[in-house]
Amino acid sequence: MSWSLGEAKSLAVKAARGGGMPWGMAEEAGFAVHWLQSSGMPGLAALAAYLEWRDGCPRDVHDLCPVALGTALMDAGRGVPENLGTLRQPLLLAPFIAACSPAGMRLRWGGAEAIVSEAGFVRKAGSADAFLAAEAVCTSGRAVAEVAEAVTRIPESGAQAMDRLKRFAERTYAPATEASRLSGAGAGTTDND
Amino acid sequence: MKHASKTCGATGAAKRPPEQVMRLPRMGSFHQTRLSFMRVLLRRMKAAEWTFDRPVWRINDAGVGVATYRAKGPHRTYTLVAFAHDLPADLRSDRVIAEAWDSTFTLYDGEPTEDDLTRLAAHVPVQEAGRLSDRELVLSRANRSVRLFEHVVDALSRGAQPDPAVIAPVGYLMRTTAVYGSGKFGAADRDKWADRPEFTGSFQPELLSVWLIRSFTLDLAEHMAKARAPGTAVTMKPALRRSIGVGNSTGLGMAPFLLNHPALIHEWIDARETALARVRALETASAAETATFTALVARAQINAAGWHVDHAGQAAKCDGLRADFDLLRDHLGGDVLAGSRPWDRLYQWAEAALSLEGQEQLVSLMLEPYGALVDDLATGMSADESALARIDGGAGVATLRSQIQDIYAWALPVDFDAPAAQARLWYVSEEKLEPRLAERFDEPLEPYEQPLAPARDAMRALAALAAFQDNATVAEFLLRHPEHRHTVRRVQLAVRKPYAEIRDNTIAAGMLPIDLLRCKLSFFGATRFDPRSDRWVRITMFQGAPFPDELAVSDPDDLAYPPLT
Structure with missing residues (x-):
């Protein structure tokens, strides 16, 4: 069993919204997950972990949010600073750095190192756990783009992360009532004709 | 109403501005055109000499089993896999919340093996509850029109042809209640096939499925007639067969599509408006073009005469359209297409004289004689929406x-x-x-x-x-x-x-979701728009179109309107 990238993106947008992001930011989170998974990186798991941490978190989440920093860097259009500060789930920053520097940029956090560009995400060093570091200081450096492996499906191993995201996505769905069941869709006439 | 017109440089013709076009009442009056995706599909397959056959037909006398329909193009082959079920009447529902259907379908990318058919038999009949793979492009299902299906099977089994007067008000043997594509429920992402020339434009895999489903519905009815009375049963005559399309029942699920795909909607509308602008910019109309147009006006009028609905708002619009046709034919009697810029003058007359239904019907008809001038626009009617539109943060x-x-x-x-x-x-x-x-x-x-x-x-x-x-x-x-x-x-x-962007209030008290549905369905090429409420609509697809075995010897564009006789 596998899932399409479109399903993953659409789930990520809903989950990010259900997890408290405004719609426009949730769309960016969906873009980030799609981009990472297209290079075989666990974007779904990173977003799930980020949303679980953020849920009810007493700290000011904005300063640690990889999507907030990523979109701010893209919007400002002034390049990528060397010191990117401390972030939750730094993996989620990578798609935005690639958008800022399509020709290539090196990213490092914890024990992880990668080259990101418009050609995708290429791992240079670090274990699977390192790439999913919960919180780490993130830095950037110059690099030349490398072509990433192109992945077109979400494998069976993505099921757990998708289930975690579904719990957030469900918060965007309104509970059904008998009234909304009939009036909301506007049906109710016979179809046996 | 007068609007400032913007010019489209290459031809010097005026495109209608968005503040005029993108209002819900006008979008809710759109009709199918030469650029509609069903017509694009049939034109392209005919030009590329696609061939079609039915490799598998394992349907029993009760009408239950599996069938496959193979479409072979110059580069690739696609196969519709159809599962026929025995559905009790109390489970027949067009609502998306239904859990069982008369028939279920998938479009397979290639030619399925027996193993594929076994795998699909476990997933396709349960629709949303199953999982597809990236070998499948579309997931769909359909329910019978109970009355018409039985009438057709009964007549054919007795050796008679069905009554055209019974067929006409329904127009289909089955109606699809969902046609899912592009990565839904595990099916292949659009990226997998977006660059295939046979799918240039929008919704081509989905509409190929629906066109093949139409064949299946007729084959199934003829099969069941023969099973009922092998000694007397006959098949349907080709012209009567062609009068049967595929129904579709669509509710609110489709309505937000136009809002959620702004870049794509722009390409659709822009192509249609560019086509209109090109025709309006023509200095003269030839005798042949005028004759084509005039004949199609008469045929479209027959179509309008037979367009009857229960929905009060749409019924009033249909009455208006019929009155508009009388006005249009009177106007055309005055030789108005003889002078300079005939189409621009005709369109301007229509804006003052006709209802929105009539104006938009006229737009569709004006494009008909000019395939060579406008059909190329169909190739631009798509958009890659997998990447987010980047925000220009440096703007002031x-x-x-x-x-x-x-x-x-x-x-x-x-x-x-x-x-x-x-x-x-x-x-x-x-x-x-x-x-x-x-x-x-x-x-x-x-x-x-x-x-x-x-x-x-x-x-x-x-x-x-x-x-x-x-x-x-x-x-x-x-x-x-x-x-x-x-x-x-x-x-x-x-x-x-x-x-x-739609230039109207999508949350206003009087907003009609069927306007959104009508706009989208007109681009598909749907006809017989029949609202069952303000939020729910039935339509007919491929009515009048050739069947696969007729495509090579017929002009699908000539079949878009009913014949004069």
């Missing part, structure tokens, strides 16, 4: 402000605090994960509101922008107001793609 706040004031000019005087202006609320139901519409002030659903009120949200952004100096940037604005990011992206897109 003053620029953003004036862009909003321009694109949403109609909304500036609207008081969005007034109940009537925001009476509705779009949400997604927990039960079936489908878009729904609520009365905002009757149901406590605001926390679940979907971003489907772009004008109201643009006015909110405009209010927030008031606190910023003109020399501030969009990036600075969004840093403080991430809640307006969705709106800013839409605004900047609509500056580049002016038909991307």
Whole structure:
């Protein structure tokens, strides 16, 4: 069993919204997950972990949010600073750095190192756990783009992360009532004709 | 009403401006055109000499089993896999929440093996509850029109032809209640096939499926007639067969599509408006072009005469259209196409003389004689929406402000605090994960509101922008107001793609979701728009079109309107 990238993106947008992001930011989170998974990186798991941490978190989440920093860097259009500060789930920053520097940029956090560009995400060093570091200081450096492996499906191993995201996505769905069941869709006439 | 026209450089012709085209009542009056996706599909397959056959037919006398329909093009082969079921009447529902259907389908990318058919038999019949793979492009299902299906089987089994008068008011043996594509339920992402020449444009795999489903519905009825009375049963005569299309029943699930795909909608509308502009720019009409047009007006009038619906609003529009046809034919009797810029003059006359239904029907008819001039536009009617439109954060706040004031000019005087202006609320139901519409002030659903009120949200952004100096940037604005990011992206897109945004209030008390459905379905090529309520519509697809075995020897474009006799 596998899932399409479109399903993953659409789930990520809903989950990010259900997890408290405004719609426009949730769309960016969906873009980030799609981009990472297209290079075989666990974007779904990173977003799930980020949303679980953020849920009810007493700290000011904005300063640690990889999507907030990523979109701010893209919007400002002034390049990528060397010191990117401390972030939750730094993996989620990578798609935005690639958008800022399509020709290539090196990213490092914890024990992880990668080259990101418009050609995708290429791992240079670090274990699977390192790439999913919960919180780490993130830095950037110059690099030349490398072509990433192109992945077109979400494998069976993505099921757990998708289930975690579904719990957030469900918060965007309104509970059904008998009234909304009939009036909301506007049906109710016979179809046996 | 007079509108400032914008020019499209290459031809010097005037395109109608978005503030005229993108109003819901006009969008809700669109008719199918030469550029509609069903017609594009049939033209392309005919030109490329596709061949078709039915390799598998394992349907029993009760009408239960599996069949496959193979479509072979110059580069690739596709196969519709059809599962026929025995559905008790009490389970027959067109609602998306149904769990069983008369028939279920998938479009397979290639030729399925027996193992594939076994795998698909476990997943396709349960639809949303199953999982597809990236070898499948489309998932669909259909229910019988109980009355017509039985009438056809009964007549054929007795050796008689079905009664055209019984066929006419229905027009289909089965209606699809969903046609899912592009990565839904595990099917292949659009990226997998988007660059295949046979699928250039929009919704080509979905419509190929529906066209093959049409063959299946006729084959099944003929099969069951023969099973009922092997000694007397006959098949249907070709002309009568062609009068049967595929029905479709569509509700609110489709309505937000136009709002959620602004770049794509721009390409669709822009192609249609460019086609109209090209025709209006013609200096003269030849005798042959005039004759083609005049004959099609008569045929479209027959179509309008037979268009009867229960929905009061649409019934009134149909009456208006019939009256418009009388006016149009009177007008054409005066040799109006003989002078210079005949089509531009005709269109301008129509804007003053005809209803919106009539104006938009005329637009469709004006394109008909000019395939060589406009058909190339079909290739541009798609958009890659997998990447997000990038926000121009360096733009100034003053620029953003004036862009909003321009694109949403109609909304500036609207008081969005007034109940009537925001009476509705779009949400997604927990039960079936489908878009729904609520009365905002009757149901406590605001926390679940979907971003489907772009004008109201643009006015909110405009209010927030008031606190910023003109020399501030969009990036600075969004840093403080991430809640307006969705709106800013839409605004900047609509500056580049002016038909991307609907210029109407999508949450107003009087808003009709069927206007959104009609617009989209007209681009598919649907006919017989039959609203069952303000939110729910039945249509017919491929009615009059050739069947696969007729495509090589017929002109699919000539079959878009009923014959004169």
